[in-house]
Amino acid sequence: MIIVTGSNGFIGSNLIKGLNEMGIKEIIAVDDQTNTETHRNIAHLEIEEFFEINEFLDFIKGDQILNKDIQAIFHQGACSNTMEWDVNYLYKNNLYYSKELLGLAKRLNCQFIYASSASVYGSGKEFKELKENENPINLYAYSKFKFDQLVRKELDQEHGQIVGLRYFNVYGP
Structure with a gap:
């Protein structure tokens, strides 16, 4: 089984x-x-289950997720608005949720x-x-x-077993 976050977005839906x-x-x-x-x-795509993100975060805190044979987590969900200035919103979506999912991957060894x-x-x-060329210029x-x-x-x-994909200018519906 595979988990895809950001499933409804352009990247996630095309991945599915x-x-x-x-x-x-x-x-x-x-x-x-x-x-x-x-x-x-x-x-129009075939999936086994759909979770809203907060429902999913609650689900993975329990042991039920251990009953699933998870091979990979494709974490494509995030706040992708580069003009977002609400630091709490950005950190919640791009850092804290990501930490939870990284922890899950370690727990499941996937x-x-x-x-x-x-x-x-x-x-x-x-x-x-x-690494020395990294110089983020906005909160996103x-x-x-x-x-x-x-x-x-x-x-x-x-x-x-971790890979980060640094996307450039993704465009799509």
């Missing part, structure tokens, strides 16, 4: 579509439902593939994928950067 095309239908889809139109993105952002590099003149980028830092620390300690 791709998994379905590979014959994978044992999917737990998770999204926040604040945009009531995005359910259309997954209405792969954790998460959405980071190229915005952590800031506005440098030249792009090189180096900083919230993504903080989780990347946490992941680096976790990788150094024990869990090697």
